[in-house]
Amino acid sequence: MTQPENQNIEYKESWRDEYLKWICGFANAQGGILYIGKNDSGETVGVQDAQRLIEEIPNKIRDILGIIASVNLHSVEDHDYIEIIIEPYPYPVSYKGQYYYRSGSTRQELRGAALDHFLLQKQGRTWDCVPVPHAAVDELSLETFDAFRVLARKSSRLGSDILDETNYGLLQKLHLLEGKYLKRAGVLLFHPDPEKYFTGAYVKIGYFRTDAELLYHDEIQGDLFSQAQETIDLLLTKYLKAGITYEGIQRVEKLPVPEDALREAVLNALTHKDYSSGTPIQISVYPEKIMIWNPGT
Numbered sequence: 001m002t003q004p005e006n007q008n009i010e011y012k013e014s015w016r017d018e019y020l021k022w023i024c025g026f027a028n029a030q031g032g033i034l035y036i037g038k039n040d041s042g043e044t045v046g047v048q049d050a051q052r053l054i055e056e057i058p059n060k061i062r063d064i065l066g067i068i069a070s071v072n073l074h075s076v077e078d079h080d081y082i083e084i085i086i087e088p089y090p091y092p093v094s095y096k097g098q099y100y101y102r103s104g105s106t107r108q109e110l111r112g113a114a115l116d117h118f119l120l121q122k123q124g125r126t127w128d129c130v131p132v133p134h135a136a137v138d139e140l141s142l143e144t145f146d147a148f149r150v151l152a153r154k155s156s157r158l159g160s161d162i163l164d165e166t167n168y169g170l171l172q173k174l175h176l177l178e179g180k181y182l183k184r185a186g187v188l189l190f191h192p193d194p195e196k197y198f199t200g201a202y203v204k205i206g207y208f209r210t211d212a213e214l215l216y217h218d219e220i221q222g223d224l225f226s227q228a229q230e231t232i233d234l235l236l237t238k239y240l241k242a243g244i245t246y247e248g249i250q251r252v253e254k255l256p257v258p259e260d261a262l263r264e265a266v267l268n269a270l271t272h273k274d275y276s277s278g279t280p281i282q283i284s285v286y287p288e289k290i291m292i293w294n295p296g297t
Contacts, residue, residue, distance in 0.1 A: 002042030005105040008032040025100035025107045031088040037081030046079035131181035140190040199278040239285040269294045
């Protein structure tokens with residue numbers, strides 16, 4: 001039974017040099033097989049000049065993409081077809097300076113943030129570990145360092161040997177420096193205005209009567225520790241209205257969302273956000289619900 005096209009299989013009736021883009025996409029993804037001489041249904045229709053192609057195609061793959069693929073000639077009922085087996089490559093593969101990726105049964109050109117993520121992933125890095133050349137350690141907030149030490153001692157997650165370091169030494173111990181440069185994570189955590197370097201590194205809160213009727217809103221900026229605390233404080237004091245009941249003569253106030261759950265949701269939104277997106281976290285509060293959204297994967 002012939003397999004349909006999927007993330008690992010592509011059928012082409014004849015060879016064109018532009019199909020090197022498909023090979024590039026397979027190499028950058030999970031690998032795959034490109035068949036030449038088969039129609040979209042996977043039926044063998046034959047290919048012209050098969051002998052010439054099995055000599056030319058490997059050279060073009062090597063010279064243009066810089067990789068090696070297995071190119072095999074097969075025959076079914078006097079119809080020749082070519083099988084090109086592409087292994088996944090551990091480093092980025094480009095076609096004339098452009099990067100392609102196999103997703104499902106489609107070939108996609110990687111651009112912008114998607115390309116950045118792909119290149120970093122192939123290098124075994126993440127967005128937040130990239131150094132920021134123009135961010136200086138002396139720009140960071142001394143108050144945030146002090147607050148961090150208090151929180152870290154209270155949680156007992158870090159020992160005194162780390163917390164008693166200078167601010168520069170603390171950054172080194174937390175692996176937030178690369179050489180003399182701050183990493184992006186260090187800027188997000190300790191800079192008083194991370195949006196100076198990363199657009200959208202803040203939180204927006206709005207209170208809506210309906211989807212089209214915004215009554216009031218706030219923006220919370222600053223280091224991520226401050227954003228977390230200020231966002232939770234604002235939600236509790238300004239945006240969420242506690243219901244009031246009485247137990248005897250005692251007045252009892254109950255929030256519509258448990259405070260622990262709210263804190264967890266806000267911290268998750270900040271922690272798992274894709275800060276390369278340029279889009280802030282958005283919290284929409286309605287009379288009957290609260291929606292917390294961040295760009296991420």
